[in-house]
Amino acid sequence: xxxxxxxxxxxxxxxxxxxxxxxxxxxxxxxxxxxxxxxxxxxxxxxxxxxxxxxxxxxxxxxxxxxxxxxxxxxxxxxxxxxxxxxxxxxxxxxxxxxxxxxxxxxxxxxxxxxxxxxxxxxxxxxxxxxxxxxxxxxxxxxxxxxxxxxxxxxxxxxxxxxxxxxxxxxxxxxxxxxxxxxxxxxxxxxxxxxxxxxxxxxxxxxxxxxxxxxxxxxxxxxxxxxx
Amino acid sequence: xxxxxxxxxxxxxxxxxxxxxxxxxxxxxxxxxxxxxxxxxxxxxxxxxxxxxxxxxxxxxxxxxxxxxxxxxxxxxxxxxxxxxxxxxxxxxxxxxxxxxxxxxxxxxxxxxxxxxxxxxxxxxxxxxxxxxxxxxxxxxxxxxxxxxxxxxxxxxxxxxxxxxxxxxxxxxxxxxxxxxxxxxxxxxxxxxxxxxxxxxxxxxxxxxxxxxxxxxxxxxxxxxxxx
Numbered sequence: 001x002x003x004x005x006x007x008x009x010x011x012x013x014x015x016x017x018x019x020x021x022x023x024x025x026x027x028x029x030x031x032x033x034x035x036x037x038x039x040x041x042x043x044x045x046x047x048x049x050x051x052x053x054x055x056x057x058x059x060x061x062x063x064x065x066x067x068x069x070x071x072x073x074x075x076x077x078x079x080x081x082x083x084x085x086x087x088x089x090x091x092x093x094x095x096x097x098x099x100x101x102x103x104x105x106x107x108x109x110x111x112x113x114x115x116x117x118x119x120x121x122x123x124x125x126x127x128x129x130x131x132x133x134x135x136x137x138x139x140x141x142x143x144x145x146x147x148x149x150x151x152x153x154x155x156x157x158x159x160x161x162x163x164x165x166x167x168x169x170x171x172x173x174x175x176x177x178x179x180x181x182x183x184x185x186x187x188x189x190x191x192x193x194x195x196x197x198x199x200x201x202x203x204x205x206x207x208x209x210x211x212x213x214x215x216x217x218x219x220x221x222x223x224x225x226x227x228x
Numbered sequence: 229x230x231x232x233x234x235x236x237x238x239x240x241x242x243x244x245x246x247x248x249x250x251x252x253x254x255x256x257x258x259x260x261x262x263x264x265x266x267x268x269x270x271x272x273x274x275x276x277x278x279x280x281x282x283x284x285x286x287x288x289x290x291x292x293x294x295x296x297x298x299x300x301x302x303x304x305x306x307x308x309x310x311x312x313x314x315x316x317x318x319x320x321x322x323x324x325x326x327x328x329x330x331x332x333x334x335x336x337x338x339x340x341x342x343x344x345x346x347x348x349x350x351x352x353x354x355x356x357x358x359x360x361x362x363x364x365x366x367x368x369x370x371x372x373x374x375x376x377x378x379x380x381x382x383x384x385x386x387x388x389x390x391x392x393x394x395x396x397x398x399x400x401x402x403x404x405x406x407x408x409x410x411x412x413x414x415x416x417x418x419x420x421x422x423x424x425x426x427x428x429x430x431x432x433x434x435x436x437x438x439x440x441x442x443x444x445x446x447x448x449x450x451x452x453x454x455x456x
Contacts, residue, residue, distance in 0.1 A: 063291045068343045093381050100339035103379045107335040111328035115296040134384040143378050147371035151331045153321050156362040 001027040003118040004165070005109045008032050008058075010045030012212055013124035013168055015190045016180040020167045021122045022053050023183055029116060030058040031109055035101075036066035036074045041200035042191040049189050061108050071098040080195040082205040086214065089207050093134065096194055096207065102135035106144055106164065113162065114152045122165045128172055141166050173211050174218030181219065188224035201228045229255040231346035232393070233337045236260050236286075238273030240440055241352035241396055243418045244408040248395045249350045250281050251411055257344060258286040259337055263329075264294035264302045269428035270419040277417050289336050299326040308423040310433040314442065317435050321362065324422055324435065330363035334372055334392065341390065342380045350393045356400055369394050401439050402446030409447065416452035429456045 004026035006018040021028050030050040032043055043060065050058040066074045078095050102125065109121045125136040134140060145164045149155055152162070168176050180187065192212045193202035202209050204227045216223040232254035234246040249256050258278040260271055271288065278286040294302045306323050330353065337349045353364040362368060373392045377383055380390070396404050408415065420440045421430035430437050432455045444451040 059295055061292060061295060064289060065339065067287055067289060068340050093384060097381065098339075099342035099381075100335055100379055103338055103375070104332070104335040107328055107332040110331055111293065111326075112296050114327035134381055135379050137378070137384075140375070140378040140383070143371075143375035147331070147368070147375045150365070150368040150371050151328055151363050153325065153327075153362055155368070156321060156365075 001025065002120065003027045003029060003056075003116060004120040004122055005029045005031055005113050005118055006122040007105050007109055007124070008046045008050060009124075010042035010049060010190060011124075011192045011208070012173075012180070012187060012190050012215070013126055013176060014046075015049045015185055015187065016176050016183070017122050017124035017167060018049060018053050018055075019180060019183040019185050021165070026120065028053060028055045029112065029118065030055045031105075031112055032058065032060045033105060033108070034060055034062045035098075036064055038074070038076065039191065039194060039196050041196050044200070045189055045191040052186060052189065059112065063104065063108075065098060065101070065104070068099065071096065074098055080206050082203065084207055084210070086210060089211075094207060097133050100135070102133075102140075103144070106148075110148050110151060110162070114154075119161055120163050120165060122167070124168050125166050126168045126171065126173075126176065128170055136169075138166070138169055141169070172218070173215030177215040177219050181221070186224075190225065192225070197228050201226045203228060229253065230348060231255045231257060231284075231344060232348040232350055233257045233259055233341050233346055234350040235333050235337055235352070236274045236278060237352075238270035238277060238418060239352075239420045239436070240401075240408070240415060240418050240443070241354055241404060242274075243277045243413055243415065244404050244411070245350050245352035245395060246277060246281050246283075247408060247411040247413050249393070254348065256281060256283045257340065257346065258283045259333075259340055260286065260288045261333060261336070262288055262290045264292055266302070266304065267419065267422060267424050269424050272428070273417055273419040280414060280417065287340065291332065291336070293326060293329070293332070296327065299324065302326055308434050310431065312435055312438070314438060317439070322435060325361050328363070330361075330368075331372070334376075338376050338379060338390070342382075347389055348391050348393060350395070352396050353394050354396045354399065354401075354404065356398055364397075366394070366397055369397070400446070401443030405443040405447050409449070414452075418453065420453070425456050429454045431456060
């Protein structure tokens with residue numbers, strides 16, 4: 001069986017991505033990060049999702065990104081924006097962007113892949129209904145894959161064919177939810193919210209919540225997650 | 229003044245690189261890692277070097293690479309090879325190679341750069357007298373730079389010109405030491421050894437020690453570092 005590493009934040013997109021990897025016949029290794037995010041509740045979600053999917057292993061790497069700050073998700077001094085119009089979300093890069101986060105996450109996945117002898121990494125990035133993040137764009141992923149194919153032992157030996165899979169990259173949130181529901185993803189286990197309550201209830205008003213609610217509405221169904 | 233981030237391990241190469249950045253007029257930000265390395269003594273060296281150079285800030289990021297293992301430098305079960313011939317060092321990739329380490333280090337530097345508004349990252353990689361590491365090769369650095377220019381806010385805005393500086397990449401250890409001595413680098417502060425004694429004395433027999441000693445010999449001088 002082919003191995004795949006799936007970056008698993010515990011949100012809607014990564015929960016869908018890990019189920020896609022599983023449905024494609026991969027033996028799944030999940031990788032999550034404790035990186036100083038304010039929405040730590042998502043790690044509890046990640047554990048439940050990994051367990052439900054049936055992964056070989058779920059690694060949670062601790063890395064401290066708040067030493068650098070610079071994002072509403074890692075710096076308590078910066079507020080998460082609420083109640084924005086969807087149209088305005090892709091104008092400019094919001095304060096919830098965490099500098100180089102996907103570059104760092106993929107680099108840990110690359111190390112993990114090299115150690116376990118894996119050539120497939122899944123990441124649930126989404127460039128359509130996204131919040132304007134530079135490291136969710138197809139051109140970034142392509143450049144990352146090129147670099148990854150030179151970075152490792154197999155890159156030297158010329159046998160490496162590392163593939164970064166982005167099954168959700170050109171889908172709307174509605175299409176992502178549709179695919180996930182077909183695969184039987186239990187979205188009540190996921191946390192998308194940038195600013196959940198202490199008990200883990202979603203705010204319903206940040207960019208991530210607004211996009212998520214739209215995704216369920218487009219499928220004529222309601223989101224099973226709890227909102228405040 | 230232009231800002232530069234310098235990856236500073238505390239070894240001979242990075243000590244030279246940080247002095248080069250300083251001599252080129254950059255305002256220097258040093259970045260080191262506590263990554264589960266067996267030669268933790270190098271971090272004490274990094275602090276001394278950063279302080280002597282006069283950096284604006286020295287960040288030490290804690291990241292746990294031993295969760296993945298796979299290297300003699302992070303896994304106590306794997307021994308550091310001793311007494312190898314220099315000619316044989318570039319045949320194959322040694323067990324001291326840490327999977328994706330430079331990819332991960334550069335990714336943290338990229339995050340740091342984005343937060344402080346810096347466009348220059350220095351890394352003391354060396355592809356000539358090196359130990360066969362894939363992530364020290366020029367083609368890797370070039371691919372990394374291409375990726376970095378798409379990964380960040382400025383990548384989206386099209387204004388980014390992130391440069392990965394590798395001043396040592398095509399030099400011999402002898403040439404690196406020559407340059408460093410001209411700049412007044414105090415090599416007694418550096419630790420190159422993969423397997424130093426508990427007091428921080430170098431073993432003199434690992435690949436890194438052997439290459440280092442050759443570098444000083446080529447300059448007709450002796451290494452001021454302490455050996456067991």
